[in-house]
Amino acid sequence: MSWIREGELNLIEKLSANILKAGPMPKxxxxxxxGNRRYARKRQVERQEGHTQGFDKLAExxxxxxxxxxxxxxxxxxxxxxxxxxxDEVDGLMELAKQKFIRLLEEQDNLEKHGVCIRVLGDLTLLxxxxxxxxxxxxxxxxxxxxxFLNVCFAYTSRHEIANAVGEMAWGxxxxxxxxxxxxxxxxxxxxxxxxxxxxxxxIRTSGEVRLSDFLLWQTxxxxxxFQSVLWPEYSFWNLCDAILQYQLNHRPLQKARDQHxxxxxxxxxxxxxxCLADLLQHHGNGKPLDAQRRREALxxxxxxxxERVQDFLGALQHKRDSFLTDLTSQAALA
Amino acid sequence: MVHVYExxxxxxxxxxxxxxTFITLFRIRLRNWNGQLWSRALAAxxxxxxxxxxKQKKLVPAPGKRVGRRYRWGADGKSLEKxxxxxxxxxxxxxxxxxxxxxxxxxxxxxxxSYISVYDNHGVFRRNNSRLMEEILKQQQELLGLxxxxxxxxxxxxxxxxxxxxxxxxxxxxxxxLSPDDGKLRIVQAAQELCRAVEQMExxxxxxxxxxxxxxxRESKTTPDPDLVxxxxxxxxxxxxxxxxxxxxxxxxxxxxxxxxxxxxxxALQHYASCEQRLGK
Numbered sequence: 226m227s228w229i230r231e232g233e234l235n236l237i238e239k240l241s242a243n244i245l246k247a248g249p250m251p252k253x254x255x256x257x258x259x260g261n262r263r264y265a266r267k268r269q270v271e272r273q274e275g276h277t278q279g280f281d282k283l284a285e286x287x288x289x290x291x292x293x294x295x296x297x298x299x300x301x302x303x304x305x306x307x308x309x310x311x312x313d314e315v316d317g318l319m320e321l322a323k324q325k326f327i328r329l330l331e332e333q334d335n336l337e338k339h340g341v342c343i344r345v346l347g348d349l350t351l352l353x354x355x356x357x358x359x360x361x362x363x364x365x366x367x368x369x370x371x372x373x374f375l376n377v378c379f380a381y382t383s384r385h386e387i388a389n390a391v392g393e394m395a396w397g398x399x400x401x402x403x404x405x406x407x408x409x410x411x412x413x414x415x416x417x418x419x420x421x422x423x424x425x426x427x428x429i430r431t432s433g434e435v436r437l438s439d440f441l442l443w444q445t446x447x448x449x450x451x452f453q454s455v456l457w458p459e460y461s462f463w464n465l466c467d468a469i470l471q472y473q474l475n476h477r478p479l480q481k482a483r484d485q486h487x488x489x490x491x492x493x494x495x496x497x498x499x500x501c502l503a504d505l506l507q508h509h510g511n512g513k514p515l516d517a518q519r520r521r522e523a524l525x526x527x528x529x530x531x532x533e534r535v536q537d538f539l540g541a542l543q544h545k546r547d548s549f550l551t552d553l554t555s556q557a558a559l560a
Numbered sequence: 561m562v563h564v565y566e567x568x569x570x571x572x573x574x575x576x577x578x579x580x581t582f583i584t585l586f587r588i589r590l591r592n593w594n595g596q597l598w599s600r601a602l603a604a605x606x607x608x609x610x611x612x613x614x615k616q617k618k619l620v621p622a623p624g625k626r627v628g629r630r631y632r633w634g635a636d637g638k639s640l641e642k643x644x645x646x647x648x649x650x651x652x653x654x655x656x657x658x659x660x661x662x663x664x665x666x667x668x669x670x671x672x673x674s675y676i677s678v679y680d681n682h683g684v685f686r687r688n689n690s691r692l693m694e695e696i697l698k699q700q701q702e703l704l705g706l707x708x709x710x711x712x713x714x715x716x717x718x719x720x721x722x723x724x725x726x727x728x729x730x731x732x733x734x735x736x737x738l739s740p741d742d743g744k745l746r747i748v749q750a751a752q753e754l755c756r757a758v759e760q761m762e763x764x765x766x767x768x769x770x771x772x773x774x775x776x777x778r779e780s781k782t783t784p785d786p787d788l789v790x791x792x793x794x795x796x797x798x799x800x801x802x803x804x805x806x807x808x809x810x811x812x813x814x815x816x817x818x819x820x821x822x823x824x825x826x827x828a829l830q831h832y833a834s835c836e837q838r839l840g841k
Contacts, residue, residue: 247562247569306840384807388770391751395758395765405755410748435835439807446744446800450811471796474576478795482681486740486800493745 227328228375229339230281230288238462242293245466248473251426253297254290255448257440258283260432260456267456273317278458280325289462291373293469297422299376301440305351305385319356322379326359333366340372346418347381348389361553376422383442390416393542402538406501407531410490415539419444427472431457431464447483449475502527580794584815636826637672640833644787646675648738648809650801651817652793656684658692660817662699664790667822669712669733670704671829675783676735681799683739692737717779736779740800747804750776777804785809788832790825792817810835 234242258279265275283300290298302322308315329336329343336343345360352360360379393416397403403412414420424444430437433454437445451468455461502524506515515523637643647668649661661678668676678685678692685692693716700709717736750773757763785805789798791813798806812828814820 243565244568244572247566248573304840309839309841382807384770384774384804387747387804388768388773391754391773392765392768394751395755395763395768398755398758399765405752405759408748408752408755410744413748413751435811436808436837437806438840442803442807443744443747446798446803448797450796450798452811470572470576473573475794475796479797482795482797482799485682489740 230284234292245469249476251472253423253425254295255299255425255428257301257430258457264456264458282458282460289465297374301378303379305382323356326363329363336367340370342370342374343367344376345379346376347379351380358553358557361550365550365554382439386418397538403534429468431455498528633670642833645784646786647673648677648786648789650789650791651680652795657818658695660820662695665696666699666703667825677738679738679801681740685737686739689737743800743802790828
C-alpha cells in the first residue's frame with residue numbers, strides 16, 4: 226500500500242516495541258513533519274524530491290505506529306500559511322497530493338482489508354477543484370473503516386479551525402437548532418474539523434523548531450509535546466520510541482492535569498445550566514419560588530433538553546459536512 | 561513473556577528516573593559551588609553527557625551570581641539580535657516560589673521586555689495576585705535599587721480591566737497574571753458573545769472569521785501575542801496556556817524556577833534570538 230509501507234519490525238525493534246508497550250501507550254499521535262526542504266538542501270537534491278521523500282517517510286512512520294498499536298495519527302501536511310510559498314513549490318505540492326490521493330483510491334481493497342479511515346481536515350475550498358474531488362472520493366470511500374485512522378491536515382490552520390467551529394455554532398443559532406447559551410467548551414470541541422477524533426496524546430515536531438505553527442492548538446492543550454531535532458525525511462523508529470518514552474514519563478502528571486480540567490469543565494457546565502434555568506424561571510415562571518426537589522427536577526429537565534438540542538444540531542452539522550463531500554464526488558463522477 | 565517485558569519496562573523507567581535525579585542533583589551542586597572557574601570547566605565537560613539523553617531543547621544552567629550584573633542587564637537586552645515583545649513564564653511545578661518568579665519578572669523588565677505574563681495551570685497565581693504583585697515590587701527595589709525602580713515602571717493588569725490604549729512609555733513593562741480561564745474558557749466566552757449577536761440579528765454566521773474572533777480575544781490592540789514561553793518544570797506540555805495566542809510562540813524548557821539565576825534566563829533569551837521563523841514560507 227503506498228500510504229502505509231508494508232513490512233514488519235526486525236527482532237531488536239520488536240523487542241523494544243514490546244518493552245515500551247508494557248507501559249502506557251499513546252492512542253493518538255500527531256506529527257508536524259518539518260524539515261523536508263532543509264533535508265533537500267543537505268542532500269543537494271531538488272526541493273520537490275525532499276517533499277517526496279517526506280511522504281515516503283510518512284508511509285514508513287504509519288507502519289511503525291501500527292506495529293506499536295497506535296491506531297490514530299494526525300499529520301500537518303499543508304498549512305494555509307504555506308500558500309505564501311513560491312507558485313512552483315505550491316503547485317508541486319498540490320500535484321504531489323493529487324498523485325497520492327489518486328494512488329490511494331486505486332488501492333481501495335487494501336484500505337478495506339486494513340480498515341484504514343482517511344480524513345482530511347482543513348478548508349478544502351481553498352484547494353484546486355480537482356484535488357478537492359480526489360480528496361472527497363478518498364474520504365467517502367473509507368468513511369466506514371474503523372481499524373485505524375489517518376487525519377491529514379491540508380489547507381489547515383488551528384485558528385481557522387476554531388473560527389470555523391464558532392461559525393458553525395452561529396449557524397446552529399441562526400437555524401434555531403441551538404441557543405447561544407448552549408455554547409460550551411465541549412460543544413466547540415465537537416464542531417472542530419477533528420470532532421470525530423479524541424485529542425492527541427502526543428505531538429511530535431521534527432527538525433528542531435520549538436513552536437506549534439498553528440497546529441491543533443485547541444486539541445493539544447494537555448498533550449505531551451516532544452520536539453526532536455532530526456529532519457523529517459531522516460526520522461527513524463528509534464526517534465519514535467524516544468518520543469513515546471517521553472510520553473510515558475509525562476503520562477501521570479498530564480493525566481492528572483487533564484482530569485482536573487475535565488472536572489472544572491463539568492462544574493462550569495453545571496453552573497451555566499443553573500444560571501440559564503434561573504433566568505428561564507424568572508422570565509417564564511409564575512413568580513412562586515420552587516422548593517429544592519422541584520428545582521432539582523427542573524435542572525435535570527433543562528440539562529436533558531439542552532443535550533437533546535445539541536445532539537440534533539450536531540446531527541445537522543455532520544449532515545452538512547457529509548453533503549459537501551458527496552456533492553464533490555458526484556461532480557467528479559459527472560466530469 | 562509479557563511479565564518479562566513488564567519487568568524490563570520497569571527497569572528502563574527506574575534507570576531514566578535515576579538519570580533525571582542525577583542531573584538535578586548535579587545542577588544543584590554546581591550552583592552551590594563557589595569556585596567559578598572550576599565549576600565552569602566541569603560544566604563544560606559534563607554538559608554533553610547531561611544533554612545526550614533525553615534529546616530535548618533543555619538548557620543546562622551555568623552557575624553564576626544573582627546580583628552584581630545589574631547595570632549590564634539593559635545592555636544585555638540590547639546586545640541580542642531580537643528580544644521577545646511578550647514573554648510568558650509557564651510554571652509547571654507544584655510549589656511556586658514567589659520570590660523566584662518575582663526575580664524572573666524583574667530581570668525580564670530590566671532586559672527590556674515590554675509584556676510579561678505569568679501562568680500556572682491551577683490558577684494559584686490568579687488567586688494570589690496581590691501577593692505576587694507585592695513580591696515583584698519588593699524584588700524590583702532589591703534588584704534594581706531605588707533609581708532603577710523609578711526608571712523601570714511596571715503596570716499590573718488584572719483580569720477584566722481594559723488596558724488603556726495609551727502609548728507604552730519606554731522602560732515601562734506590563735505584567736499580567738494568567739490562569740487556564742484565560743485560555744479555552746475565554747474563547748468559549750467570545751463564541752457565546754458572537755452567537756448572542758447572531759441571535760439578536762446583529763451579525764450573521766457568515767460574518768464570523770479569524771479576524772473577528774482575534775479582535776475579541778486580544779487584550780488590547782497593542783498587546784502582542786507571546787513570542788516566547790519559558791516553561792519551568794518537568795512536564796512537557798502547554799497545560800492550557802492561551803491556546804489561541806500561541807500559534808507562533810517559541811517554547812523553551814528550563815528545569816525549574818526554584819533558585820533560577822539571571823544567567824538561566826539570559827541563555828534562554830540568546831537561544832530565542834537565534835530562532836528563525838519562516839511563517840509558512
